[in-house]
Amino acid sequence: GNSVTQMEGPVTLSEEAFLTINCTYTATGYPSLFWYVQYPGEGLQLLLKATKADDKGSNKGFEATYRKETTSFHLEKGSVQVSDSAVYFCALSSGGSNYKLTFGKGTLLTVNP
Amino acid sequence: NAGVTQTPKFQVLKTGQSMTLQCAQDMNHNSMYWYRQDPGMGLRLIYYSASEGTTDKGEVPNGYNVSRLNKREFSLRLESAAPSQTSVYFCASSVQGEISLHFGNGTRLTVT
Numbered sequence: 001g002n003s004v005t006q007m008e009g010p011v012t013l014s015e016e017a018f019l020t021i022n023c024t025y026t027a028t029g030y031p032s033l034f035w036y037v038q039y040p041g042e043g044l045q046l047l048l049k050a051t052k053a054d055d056k057g058s059n060k061g062f063e064a065t066y067r068k069e070t071t072s073f074h075l076e077k078g079s080v081q082v083s084d085s086a087v088y089f090c091a092l093s094s095g096g097s098n099y100k101l102t103f104g105k106g107t108l109l110t111v112n113p
Numbered sequence: 114n115a116g117v118t119q120t121p122k123f124q125v126l127k128t129g130q131s132m133t134l135q136c137a138q139d140m141n142h143n144s145m146y147w148y149r150q151d152p153g154m155g156l157r158l159i160y161y162s163a164s165e166g167t168t169d170k171g172e173v174p175n176g177y178n179v180s181r182l183n184k185r186e187f188s189l190r191l192e193s194a195a196p197s198q199t200s201v202y203f204c205a206s207s208v209q210g211e212i213s214l215h216f217g218n219g220t221r222l223t224v225t
Contacts, residue, residue: 043216
Protein backbone atom coordinates (compact mmCIF):
# COMPACT_ATOMS: atom_id res chain seq x y z
CA GLY A 1 0.00 0.00 0.00
CA ASN A 2 0.89 3.66 0.04
CA SER A 3 3.15 5.08 2.70
CA VAL A 4 4.96 8.29 3.54
CA THR A 5 8.13 8.55 5.62
CA GLN A 6 9.33 11.91 6.83
CA MET A 7 12.20 12.87 9.05
CA GLU A 8 11.48 12.74 12.73
CA GLY A 9 11.59 15.88 14.72
CA PRO A 10 11.65 17.97 16.53
CA VAL A 11 13.70 20.35 14.41
CA THR A 12 14.94 23.51 16.12
CA LEU A 13 16.47 26.32 14.09
CA SER A 14 17.46 29.92 14.56
CA GLU A 15 15.71 32.62 12.59
CA GLU A 16 17.05 33.00 9.03
CA ALA A 17 18.49 29.47 8.98
CA PHE A 18 17.98 27.11 6.04
CA LEU A 19 15.32 24.45 6.45
CA THR A 20 15.08 20.98 4.94
CA ILE A 21 12.50 18.42 5.99
CA ASN A 22 12.95 15.12 4.18
CA CYS A 23 10.03 13.13 2.82
CA THR A 24 10.07 9.88 0.85
CA TYR A 25 7.12 7.84 -0.32
CA THR A 26 6.01 4.44 -1.53
CA ALA A 27 3.08 4.30 -3.90
CA THR A 28 1.75 2.52 -6.94
CA GLY A 29 1.19 4.54 -10.05
CA TYR A 30 1.75 8.26 -10.10
CA PRO A 31 0.56 9.89 -6.89
CA SER A 32 0.21 13.60 -6.21
CA LEU A 33 2.33 14.90 -3.36
CA PHE A 34 1.56 17.52 -0.73
CA TRP A 35 2.94 19.41 2.22
CA TYR A 36 0.45 20.49 4.86
CA VAL A 37 1.22 22.76 7.83
CA GLN A 38 -0.49 22.77 11.22
CA TYR A 39 -0.08 25.83 13.44
CA PRO A 40 -0.72 25.40 17.18
CA GLY A 41 -4.39 24.84 17.99
CA GLU A 42 -5.46 24.79 14.36
CA GLY A 43 -6.32 22.31 11.64
CA LEU A 44 -4.03 21.47 8.75
CA GLN A 45 -3.61 23.87 5.87
CA LEU A 46 -2.32 23.03 2.42
CA LEU A 47 1.14 24.56 2.01
CA LEU A 48 2.07 23.34 -1.47
CA LYS A 49 1.56 20.46 -3.87
CA ALA A 50 2.97 18.81 -6.98
CA THR A 51 0.97 16.55 -9.25
CA LYS A 52 3.59 15.05 -11.56
CA ALA A 53 7.28 14.19 -11.68
CA ASP A 54 9.72 17.13 -11.74
CA ASP A 55 6.98 19.58 -10.74
CA LYS A 56 8.01 22.11 -8.11
CA GLY A 57 5.43 23.29 -5.62
CA SER A 58 6.04 26.61 -3.88
CA ASN A 59 4.28 28.90 -1.42
CA LYS A 60 5.30 31.44 1.25
CA GLY A 61 9.00 30.87 0.48
CA PHE A 62 8.73 27.08 0.86
CA GLU A 63 9.56 24.78 -2.06
CA ALA A 64 9.46 21.06 -2.78
CA THR A 65 10.26 19.17 -5.99
CA TYR A 66 8.60 15.89 -6.97
CA ARG A 67 11.50 13.49 -7.63
CA LYS A 68 10.21 10.23 -9.06
CA GLU A 69 13.66 8.67 -9.39
CA THR A 70 14.31 9.00 -5.66
CA THR A 71 10.62 8.87 -4.61
CA SER A 72 11.14 12.04 -2.61
CA PHE A 73 9.45 15.38 -1.96
CA HIS A 74 11.72 17.27 0.42
CA LEU A 75 10.52 20.58 1.85
CA GLU A 76 12.96 23.52 1.83
CA LYS A 77 13.01 27.15 2.82
CA GLY A 78 15.98 29.43 2.50
CA SER A 79 15.38 31.60 5.56
CA VAL A 80 12.92 30.55 8.26
CA GLN A 81 11.02 32.92 10.52
CA VAL A 82 9.63 32.49 14.02
CA SER A 83 6.16 32.44 12.47
CA ASP A 84 7.10 29.25 10.57
CA SER A 85 7.06 27.29 13.84
CA ALA A 86 4.49 24.54 13.25
CA VAL A 87 4.08 20.85 12.49
CA TYR A 88 4.67 19.94 8.84
CA PHE A 89 3.07 16.89 7.22
CA CYS A 90 4.05 15.27 3.95
CA ALA A 91 1.20 13.44 2.19
CA LEU A 92 0.28 11.67 -1.02
CA SER A 93 -2.98 10.99 -2.76
CA SER A 94 -4.13 7.54 -3.71
CA GLY A 95 -5.68 8.74 -6.92
CA GLY A 96 -8.71 7.17 -8.47
CA SER A 97 -12.20 8.51 -8.01
CA ASN A 98 -11.88 9.09 -4.25
CA TYR A 99 -8.92 11.23 -3.36
CA LYS A 100 -7.85 9.99 0.02
CA LEU A 101 -4.62 11.27 1.48
CA THR A 102 -1.94 9.19 3.18
CA PHE A 103 -0.01 11.29 5.69
CA GLY A 104 3.44 11.06 7.19
CA LYS A 105 3.80 11.31 10.97
CA GLY A 106 4.60 15.00 10.98
CA THR A 107 7.71 17.02 11.85
CA LEU A 108 7.62 19.67 14.55
CA LEU A 109 9.63 22.76 13.61
CA THR A 110 10.55 25.37 16.22
CA VAL A 111 12.25 28.56 15.09
CA ASN A 112 13.94 30.65 17.78
CA PRO A 113 14.56 34.41 17.42
CA ASN B 114 -16.19 32.74 5.55
CA ALA B 115 -16.27 29.91 8.10
CA GLY B 116 -14.93 27.03 5.96
CA VAL B 117 -15.12 23.78 7.96
CA THR B 118 -16.67 24.05 11.43
CA GLN B 119 -16.38 21.33 14.05
CA THR B 120 -18.21 21.06 17.34
CA PRO B 121 -17.44 20.61 20.14
CA LYS B 122 -13.83 21.78 20.45
CA PHE B 123 -13.19 19.70 23.57
CA GLN B 124 -14.96 16.73 25.13
CA VAL B 125 -14.32 14.35 28.02
CA LEU B 126 -16.19 11.04 28.08
CA LYS B 127 -16.25 8.08 30.40
CA THR B 128 -15.67 4.62 28.95
CA GLY B 129 -18.89 3.31 27.45
CA GLN B 130 -20.53 6.68 26.87
CA SER B 131 -21.63 7.72 23.42
CA MET B 132 -21.33 11.00 21.58
CA THR B 133 -21.53 12.55 18.12
CA LEU B 134 -18.95 14.89 16.67
CA GLN B 135 -20.47 17.41 14.31
CA CYS B 136 -18.92 18.84 11.15
CA ALA B 137 -20.32 21.34 8.67
CA GLN B 138 -18.78 23.05 5.66
CA ASP B 139 -20.03 26.05 3.74
CA MET B 140 -17.86 25.73 0.64
CA ASN B 141 -20.31 23.59 -1.35
CA HIS B 142 -17.84 20.70 -1.34
CA ASN B 143 -19.00 17.25 -2.36
CA SER B 144 -16.50 15.14 -0.41
CA MET B 145 -16.00 15.04 3.35
CA TYR B 146 -13.64 13.12 5.61
CA TRP B 147 -12.98 12.25 9.24
CA TYR B 148 -9.38 11.78 10.43
CA ARG B 149 -7.89 11.13 13.82
CA GLN B 150 -4.51 12.49 14.87
CA ASP B 151 -2.42 10.70 17.47
CA PRO B 152 1.11 11.56 18.64
CA GLY B 153 3.71 9.92 16.43
CA MET B 154 1.05 8.49 14.12
CA GLY B 155 0.21 11.36 11.81
CA LEU B 156 -3.37 11.49 10.55
CA ARG B 157 -5.36 8.36 9.84
CA LEU B 158 -8.57 8.26 7.84
CA ILE B 159 -11.59 6.94 9.75
CA TYR B 160 -14.41 7.35 7.23
CA TYR B 161 -15.08 9.43 4.17
CA SER B 162 -18.01 10.46 2.02
CA ALA B 163 -17.15 11.00 -1.61
CA SER B 164 -20.52 12.60 -2.29
CA GLU B 165 -23.86 13.14 -0.60
CA GLY B 166 -25.52 9.80 0.06
CA THR B 167 -22.34 7.71 0.13
CA THR B 168 -19.96 6.76 2.92
CA ASP B 169 -16.96 4.43 2.97
CA LYS B 170 -14.54 3.06 5.53
CA GLY B 171 -11.05 4.39 5.78
CA GLU B 172 -8.00 3.01 7.50
CA VAL B 173 -9.33 2.84 11.10
CA PRO B 174 -13.16 2.61 11.08
CA ASN B 175 -13.70 0.23 14.00
CA GLY B 176 -15.70 1.74 16.85
CA TYR B 177 -17.11 4.57 14.72
CA ASN B 178 -20.14 5.29 12.58
CA VAL B 179 -20.82 8.21 10.29
CA SER B 180 -23.80 9.98 8.78
CA ARG B 181 -23.74 12.26 5.77
CA LEU B 182 -26.79 14.23 6.79
CA ASN B 183 -26.81 16.47 3.71
CA LYS B 184 -24.21 18.07 1.46
CA ARG B 185 -22.99 20.37 4.25
CA GLU B 186 -22.89 18.07 7.25
CA PHE B 187 -20.94 14.90 8.08
CA SER B 188 -21.13 13.57 11.64
CA LEU B 189 -18.99 10.99 13.43
CA ARG B 190 -20.51 8.87 16.19
CA LEU B 191 -18.84 6.90 18.94
CA GLU B 192 -21.43 4.42 20.25
CA SER B 193 -19.40 3.13 23.20
CA ALA B 194 -16.28 5.18 23.80
CA ALA B 195 -13.00 3.48 24.75
CA PRO B 196 -9.75 4.99 26.07
CA SER B 197 -8.10 4.02 22.76
CA GLN B 198 -10.33 6.59 21.09
CA THR B 199 -8.67 9.44 22.98
CA SER B 200 -7.42 11.57 20.11
CA VAL B 201 -7.83 14.77 18.17
CA TYR B 202 -10.45 14.39 15.46
CA PHE B 203 -10.36 16.44 12.28
CA CYS B 204 -13.06 16.84 9.70
CA ALA B 205 -12.09 17.87 6.19
CA SER B 206 -13.80 18.58 2.89
CA SER B 207 -12.90 18.87 -0.76
CA VAL B 208 -14.41 19.37 -4.15
CA GLN B 209 -15.08 15.91 -5.58
CA GLY B 210 -12.14 15.02 -7.75
CA GLU B 211 -10.01 17.79 -6.24
CA ILE B 212 -7.21 16.43 -4.13
CA SER B 213 -6.59 19.33 -1.75
CA LEU B 214 -8.38 19.09 1.58
CA HIS B 215 -9.74 21.89 3.77
CA PHE B 216 -9.61 21.05 7.47
CA GLY B 217 -11.55 22.14 10.50
CA ASN B 218 -9.79 23.10 13.74
CA GLY B 219 -10.36 19.74 15.38
CA THR B 220 -12.13 18.21 18.37
CA ARG B 221 -9.94 17.08 21.26
CA LEU B 222 -11.57 14.02 22.83
CA THR B 223 -10.46 12.36 26.04
CA VAL B 224 -11.97 9.04 27.15
CA THR B 225 -11.31 8.09 30.76
